[in-house]
Amino acid sequence: MGTGCGPAPDPTPDSPAWSPPQAVESSDAPEAIGPYSQAIRAGGTLYLAGQIALDPATGEMVEGGIEAETRQVMENLAAVLAAAGMDFGHVVQTQVFLTDLADFAAMNEIYGSYLAPPYPARATVEVAGLPRGAVVEIQMVAVDGP
Template sequence: MSKTAISTEQAPAAIGPYSQAVRAGNTVYLSGQIPFVPATMELVSGDIAAEARQVFDNLRGVCEAAGGSLDRIVRVGIYLTDLADFNAVNEVMASVFAQPFPARSTIQVAGLPRGARVEVDAVMVLD
């Protein structure tokens, strides 16, 4: 099996030893994105909805660099530092995806890198 790293300036650079995404066959595994603005590598300011929108914008950039789009995502994992943010993130996700929505898990975590409140990873399938 061959695998190819995906990299784009339309999403934040990796802050550790990982790829923004890896393609294996026609499946693309997208690493977790936190709400960094790619140009500044700083967290977006604002409420949790603003953070979630930035995360999905970052994922969109990686999807496009891999030759796909958010519509090709079949699974997302959402990590929140506070489940009280669940409804706000749901609203953002509903504005980003169309039915049928991706499969999903949402997990509360004790902390995320750089003080982020939300992180999302995904799996995308290409034709």
């Protein structure tokens, strides 16, 4: 016998609260380099695709190592967040992918300069490789509203 204290059931396509996921795109961020959206809004949650350091104007990778790449990645993510009416204050979770964990401190310094407490939950992992020879990729999840 249930107590009624569990979570509310998820909305379904038949319920009035349900709305289909919507793509969020920004011309101020690089176009997707595969069959994916820059971000998907599902309810009040925004799922941002991983960004690498592509210059939105040229579609080419920025040069300058981990610092320049991390800065460009964060600018790309900021543009996608803005297209959804959000900013870094809405971000609740991030995943950082590095091709060399020796770059962690440099990435962390720049990453942290874009965020304020309470910082999002985060996982950082080393990977064997990233698209276009990138050394860093960052993916985010953001929420809208209280």
